[in-house]
Each structure stands twice: as C-alpha cells, then as structure tokens.
Amino acid sequence: MDARALISLLSDGEFHSGSELGTKLGVSRAAVWKALGRLEEFDLEVESSKGRGYRLKGGIHLLDQSRLTNLLSSQVQNEVSLEVLLSVDSTNQYLIDSELNYEANYRVVLAEQQTSGRGRRGRTWISPFGKNVYMSVGFDLQGGVEALGGLSLVVGLAVVRAIKECSTADAQLKWPNDVWIEGKKAAGILVELQGEATTGWSIVVGLGVNVEMSDKQAAEIDQPWVALGQYLSCEREVFVARLIDQLVEVLDEFRVKGLNAFIQEWREVDLLHDREVAIVGSDISGKAEGIDESGALLIRTDDGVRAVNAGEVSVRPHEA
Ligand code: BTN
Numbered sequence: 103m104d105a106r107a108l109i110s111l112l113s114d115g116e117f118h119s120g121s122e123l124g125t126k127l128g129v130s131r132a133a134v135w136k137a138l139g140r141l142e143e144f145d146l147e148v149e150s151s152k153g154r155g156y157r158l159k160g161g162i163h164l165l166d167q168s169r170l171t172n173l174l175s176s177q178v179q180n181e182v183s184l185e186v187l188l189s190v191d192s193t194n195q196y197l198i199d200s201e202l203n204y205e206a207n208y209r210v211v212l213a214e215q216q217t218s219g220r221g222r223r224g225r226t227w228i229s230p231f232g233k234n235v236y237m238s239v240g241f242d243l244q245g246g247v248e249a250l251g252g253l254s255l256v257v258g259l260a261v262v263r264a265i266k267e268c269s270t271a272d273a274q275l276k277w278p279n280d281v282w283i284e285g286k287k288a289a290g291i292l293v294e295l296q297g298e299a300t301t302g303w304s305i306v307v308g309l310g311v312n313v314e315m316s317d318k319q320a321a322e323i324d325q326p327w328v329a330l331g332q333y334l335s336c337e338r339e340v341f342v343a344r345l346i347d348q349l350v351e352v353l354d355e356f357r358v359k360g361l362n363a364f365i366q367e368w369r370e371v372d373l374l375h376d377r378e379v380a381i382v383g384s385d386i387s388g389k390a391e392g393i394d395e396s397g398a399l400l401i402r403t404d405d406g407v408r409a410v411n412a413g414e415v416s417v418r419p420h421e422a
Contacts, residue, residue: 103129103137106164106188109146115161117154144189144215144231145319162232164188165212165339173343178350181207189231191218193238194294194308208353209240210346219310222292223414227310230319233331235289235311235342239349243357244302251397251411252361254279254293257307259364260348261289262371267348268341271333274373277390277399277415281311282373286328288312309345313338361397368393374415381413390415 120131138148147159167186183206190196190213213236216229258279265273271283281289289311297303314331380387388403398409
C-alpha cells in the first residue's frame with residue numbers, strides 16, 4: 103500500500119477508524135493495521151484509541167508534487183522536471199544514480215526523509231521525516247574547473263534570496279556556502295559532480311535546510327544549528343517553491359555571466375567579512391577580506407593576502 107496515501111489521510115491529526123481508512127484506501131483493515139505499523143520507519147507516532155481509531159499526533163503537511171509545481175513561476179515550470187519522494191538514502195545519490203539526460207534544463211528531486219543524507223567533508227546530514235527540506239538539482243554545465251568554485255557560491259545566494267523573500271531573518275553566507283542565521287547554521291549545500299572539462303560536467307547541487315527540528319532529532323548535529331521555521335512567514339511548500347525559483351534564476355544567469363555578476367551581492371551577505379578566521383587543519387589564519395573572481399576566500403595573513411580555494415573556516419572568537 104502507498105504509505106503517502108495513508109499519511110495524507112491522517113495528515114489532519116484527527117482520529118480515523120480502521121474501517122474508514124480501509125474503505126478510502128481500498129484495502130482490508132488488516133492491511134491498514136500492517137501499514138500503520140510501517141509508519142514507524144518515518145518516525146511518525148500513530149496513536150490508537152479503542153472506538154475512535156488512529157491518529158497522527160500533531161498532524162503533518164507533506165510536500166505535494168502537483169501543488170508545488172503550480173507554485174513555481176511559469177518560466178521555471180518550463181525549465182524543471184520535479185519529483186517528490188517520501189524517503190530515499192540521499193537525494194544527491196538518487197540523482198547521481200539516475201539518468202541525467204532529461205528534457206528539462208534542471209532535474210529537481212525532493213524527499214521527506216533521507217536515510218543516509220550526506221554533508222560536506224564526510225559528515226552525515228541529519229534528515230528526519232516531513233519537517234525540513236532535502237533537495238537536489240541536477241543539470242549539465244559546460245566549461246573548465248574554474249566555473250565550479252563560483253557555482254557553489256551562487257547557490258548559497260539563491261538560498262539567501264529565498265529566505266529573504268519568505269522571512270525577515272537576517273541570513274548570511276559563511277564561505278563557501280553555509281547559510282547562517284543569528285550565529286547558527288540554517289542550511290548547507292553539497293555540490294557533487296561527474297565529468298571533465300572537455301566533455302562538460304553533470305552537476306548535482308544538494309541543499310539541506312533545517313525548517314523544523316526537535317532537539318531530540320538534532321541531538322547528533324555537531325555544530326550550532328537553527329531552524330528556519332520560526333522566522334518563516336509562509337508554508338514550507340511555498341518556501342520550497344521560492345527556493346526552486348531562485349535557484350533556477352541564479353543558475354541560468356551564472357551559466358551566461360559567471361560569478362562576476364554576483365560578487366557584489368555575495369559581499370553584502372558575507373558573514374566572515376573583516377573577521378579573524380583560520381582554515382582548519384592548516385597554518386593559514388588572518389583577517390577575511392571577501393572573495394576574488396574565482397570564488398576563493400581572501401585572507402590577510404602576516405605574509406600577505408592568501409587566496410583559499412577549499413577548506414573549512416573557523417572564526418575567532420568562537421562565534422561561528
Ligand atoms: C553541508 O554539510 O553543509 C552540506 C549539507 C547538504 C545536505 C543536502 S540534503 C539534500 C542533499 N542530499 C544529501 O545527501 N545531501 C544534500
């Protein structure tokens with residue numbers, strides 16, 4: 103039985119009897135009972151009460167593929183193919199494993215849960231069911247490796263733009279593309295690619311945004327984090343639509359004009375600007391002085407300005 107259909111029937115948080123659920127789903131009560139047990143896979147707590155039936159405590163609002171498509175701007179609707187999954191190991195891996203030749207310019211995959219969500223530098227991305235945003239966008243990109251550094255930076259800008267459209271939160275970017283709000287991480291980006299400069303690249307941009315997360319779910323997160331939900335003035339679904347709109351707009355422009363068209367905007371949300379930083383695991387430390395045209399972080403050290411292309415930045419004093 104389709105778990106999504108069962109969850110949708112229970113989404114209002116009210117009690118529904120086993121026979122009502124069975125009739126609506128066209129299955130026996132025994133099949134309903136079995137399927138309810140399987141909702142544990144999604145960490146969903148189903149309460150049962152004699153005579154009243156079953157309910158999903160607190161209800162839930164799942165992303166709906168057709169509603170989401172209708173929320174996109176009409177131009178973006180023509181450029182993307184969209185798929186919403188209930189659960190997957192990793193949306194990035196799903197796109198990497200699938201055929202990347204498709205008719206739309208961008209292939210977008212969202213999941214309500216990831217069982218092996220991955221973050222940068224081999225970290226795990228904690229991905230509980232039905233609350234946050236786990237999204238990957240696949241597309242082809244022509245050009246040399248120099249295009250790739252800028253790419254991961256402009257994706258961060260798309261996230262900041264969407265947050266600003268849907269909230270009053272003061273979102274900033276911690277180089278290269280972590281999205282921070284009030285000194286804590288709200289979203290992360292993982293760009294993965296296949297190919298080479300001569301044939302072009304198949305890019306997968308993975309985006310994780312913490313929207314609502316309980317302390318229990320977040321217990322394993324090993325850095326300061328914040329959930330965007332408390333700042334949002336729209337539903338998660340509307341926010342996702344704005345996110346896709348902004349991503350497509352930014353990527354379309356980046357493919358024509360490159361990073362130069364975005365440097366000013368990036369500087370305006372640069373969390374590290376003028377702060378004392380160090381590159382973890384290296385001897386590079388000094389004052390951050392923004393980015394250059396290739397997207398490298400500029401750090402004024404005792405030996406002059408160094409351009410850093412990769413690495414994790416720590417900020418002193420211990421604010422970030
Ligand atoms: C980071 O460490 O900051 C990057 C996190 C990226 C997480 C997203 S969630 C959707 C996509 N699928 C994954 O497995 N990872 C990315």
